[in-house]
Amino acid sequence: MATALIRIHGLSKTYRRGEQEIPVLLDIELEVMAGDFVALMGPSGSGKSTLLNLIAGIDKPTTGTIEVGGIDIATLGEGALADWRAEHVGFIFQFYNLMPVLTAFENIELPLLLTSLSSRERKARVQQVLELVSLSDRADHYPNELSGGQQQRVAIARALVTDPTLIVADEPTGDLDRHTGEDVLTLLEQLVDELGKTIVMVTHDPKAASRARRVVHLEKGVLVDEVPEVSAVPAVSAVSELPAAKVTA
Amino acid sequence: MFIFRLLLKNAFRHPLRTLLTIVGLVVAVVAFGMLRTIVDAWYAGAEASSSTRLITRSATSLTVPLPLAYAERLRAVDGVDGISWSNWFGGVYVSERNFFPQFAVDPQSYLPLYPEFVVKADDRVAWERDRKGVIVGRKLADKFGWQVGDQIPLRGTIYPGTWSFTLRGIYDGADAGTDTNQMLMHWAYLNETMRARSGRRADQVGVFIVGIRDPNNAALVSQRIDAQFRNSLAETLTETEKAFQLGFVAMSEAILVALQAVSFIVIVIIMAVMANTMTMTARERLAEYATLKALGFPPEFVVRLLFGESLFIALLGGVLGLLLTLPLAALFAGATGTLFPVFRVSGATMGLQLAVALVVGAVAAAWPAWKMSRINIVNGLRHVA
Numbered sequence: 001m002a003t004a005l006i007r008i009h010g011l012s013k014t015y016r017r018g019e020q021e022i023p024v025l026l027d028i029e030l031e032v033m034a035g036d037f038v039a040l041m042g043p044s045g046s047g048k049s050t051l052l053n054l055i056a057g058i059d060k061p062t063t064g065t066i067e068v069g070g071i072d073i074a075t076l077g078e079g080a081l082a083d084w085r086a087e088h089v090g091f092i093f094q095f096y097n098l099m100p101v102l103t104a105f106e107n108i109e110l111p112l113l114l115t116s117l118s119s120r121e122r123k124a125r126v127q128q129v130l131e132l133v134s135l136s137d138r139a140d141h142y143p144n145e146l147s148g149g150q151q152q153r154v155a156i157a158r159a160l161v162t163d164p165t166l167i168v169a170d171e172p173t174g175d176l177d178r179h180t181g182e183d184v185l186t187l188l189e190q191l192v193d194e195l196g197k198t199i200v201m202v203t204h205d206p207k208a209a210s211r212a213r214r215v216v217h218l219e220k221g222v223l224v225d226e227v228p229e230v231s232a233v234p235a236v237s238a239v240s241e242l243p244a245a246k247v248t249a
Numbered sequence: 250m251f252i253f254r255l256l257l258k259n260a261f262r263h264p265l266r267t268l269l270t271i272v273g274l275v276v277a278v279v280a281f282g283m284l285r286t287i288v289d290a291w292y293a294g295a296e297a298s299s300s301t302r303l304i305t306r307s308a309t310s311l312t313v314p315l316p317l318a319y320a321e322r323l324r325a326v327d328g329v330d331g332i333s334w335s336n337w338f339g340g341v342y343v344s345e346r347n348f349f350p351q352f353a354v355d356p357q358s359y360l361p362l363y364p365e366f367v368v369k370a371d372d373r374v375a376w377e378r379d380r381k382g383v384i385v386g387r388k389l390a391d392k393f394g395w396q397v398g399d400q401i402p403l404r405g406t407i408y409p410g411t412w413s414f415t416l417r418g419i420y421d422g423a424d425a426g427t428d429t430n431q432m433l434m435h436w437a438y439l440n441e442t443m444r445a446r447s448g449r450r451a452d453q454v455g456v457f458i459v460g461i462r463d464p465n466n467a468a469l470v471s472q473r474i475d476a477q478f479r480n481s482l483a484e485t486l487t488e489t490e491k492a493f494q495l496g497f498v499a500m501s502e503a504i505l506v507a508l509q510a511v512s513f514i515v516i517v518i519i520m521a522v523m524a525n526t527m528t529m530t531a532r533e534r535l536a537e538y539a540t541l542k543a544l545g546f547p548p549e550f551v552v553r554l555l556f557g558e559s560l561f562i563a564l565l566g567g568v569l570g571l572l573l574t575l576p577l578a579a580l581f582a583g584a585t586g587t588l589f590p591v592f593r594v595s596g597a598t599m600g601l602q603l604a605v606a607l608v609v610g611a612v613a614a615a616w617p618a619w620k621m622s623r624i625n626i627v628n629g630l631r632h633v634a
Binding site: 053056058059078079082083084085086087089091093097099100101102106109110111113114119158 | 250251252254255258259262536537540541542543544545546547548626627630
């Protein structure tokens with residue numbers, strides 16, 4: 001029986017623009033099970049990216065609680081939140097957000113600098129995830145020498161390398177053609193099915209959303225409906241393949 | 250190591266921009282070093298002065314001579330260890346452009362007071378025996394290619410007529426700060442000649458050089474000397490050799506202040522240029538820094554990256570500037586000839602050059618580093634799109 005990894009209760013987010021207060025999320029209640037693959041959908045300005053940012057701990061709610069793995073991240077200070085993100089969250093961005101001066105290998109190694117792993121352990125771990133995303137032969141390539149799909153796979157490897165419990169993906173196929181996007185989604189499915197990762201993905205694309213196990217719709221900051229789970233959450237099978245990395249900074 | 254590699258790669262992400270920034274830094278560091286060296290050269294006489302020497306001159310003016318007869322009374326002053334005297338000769342060698350200092354001195358009493366002038370024993374004896382003989386410093390001899398035995402004609406200005414001297418020796422400096430750009434001739438020869446030409450100018454000396462036993466008593470001995478001659482026809486003014494030399498420097502103080510101001514203005518300008526470069530760099534990488542923070546890197550990491558990059562570029566510029574200053578200073582010294590008796594880039598100046606470069610690097614990074622450490626991750630990430 002899967003347990004809830006994310007518990008969101010009474011979550012609201014309001015932005016202030018001068019004297020004006022703009023509500024973006026209103027009284028959100030949501031639970032995400034461990035090992036689930038959830039798609040957040042909705043029109044522009046519906047608050048889906050804001051919700052993703054709040055779940056990822058890169059933004060703070062106005063009211064409400066966000067429990068991830070039993071920790072209310074809304075109460076954490078900036079330093080503690082950074083440490084929490086380093087240990088528990090992997091990020092996949094629409095535009096990959098790779099460091100252009102670092103090779104694919106170095107980009108993937110970057111988050112491991114925040115762990116206590118030795119240089120040799122880091123390299124072994126990077127090799128492992130490079131194989132997982134089928135990019136071992138591109139390890140020494142710089143981002144501008146890779147295609148969009150390859151860059152996104154490097155970003156996925158970077159998100160995966162610290163073995164986080166949660167992976168957040170903001171429009172991961174938004175900058176890719178349909179075929180490459182399909183490949184990326186297949187890879188994300190693999191992370192859920194084979195490594196037991198929990199993925200929360202924001203997307204505009206119904207086809208991409210259909211690959212998730214659960215689709216949550218937002219409209220004007222409110223959860224409007226939910227497509228029920230398409231399949232049961234699989235048993236965790238390959239998590240132990242990645243040795244634990246303790247966050248030190 | 251990873252971080253250093255990242256710093257290096259970031260520093261040369263825009264090679265042309267980094268190169269131009271480094272060129273600017275090199276120019277600023279060289280300019281700073283050269284201007285400081287010129288100022289140092291001005292003060293070289295004062296810096297090389299001995300704390301055991303006092304200079305007694307006329308209280309009226311340096312151009313008014315004192316009677317030689319004062320020597321015996323000076324020698325009797327308590328605390329005085331030795332007495333000598335000198336006259337500024339002010340001759341012209343071939344052309345006014347060949348200016349160098351010439352002093353008429355009493356070799357037997359003068360050289361013991363100036364142990365920093367190192368003369369070979371044979372040369373010294375030869376000079377003392379030849380009243381028309383002179384000794385010159387190494388730098389001066391090298392400049393004009395003089396050899397011992399050469400005849401050196403001088404056209405007198407203060408002491409009119411054409412004077413011909415025989416070079417009897419070349420002295421070296423005990424250290425790099427010693428002035429080896431002077432000519433020393435016999436005061437007795439000058440005095441005899443003046444006695445023959447115009448008796449009233451005989452037995453007059455420009456300044457007395459007073460050797461003292463204890464540098465701590467300099468003020469007291471100076472007071473005693475001046476008290477001896479108070480209310481006489483030729484009152485004296487006695488001061489340390491350093492104060493005497495600084496009196497000359499003070500005459501051109503406005504120029505020195507201007508030079509120092511320019512050297513600092515150059516630094517402020519390059520500081521502004523580099524700060525602009527680093528601000529531009531940081532703004533371009535806004536999304537990258539936001540990504541690093543999202544991945545869990547603390548704000549201090551971003552600060553370290555920016556400071557590291559800025560300091561690396563500044564240090565590179567500083568070291569290149571420093572290395573370029575040395576040959577340029579040698580070229581400048583050669584081009585200016587004997588204008589500066591001592592023209593060398595001091596250790597302190599080299600240290601200051603590097604320190605200035607690092608300060609420029611640190612100041613340039615301060616604002617963008619502070620700004621980037623505080624960026625909101627969500628806003629920073631939006632910068633990509």
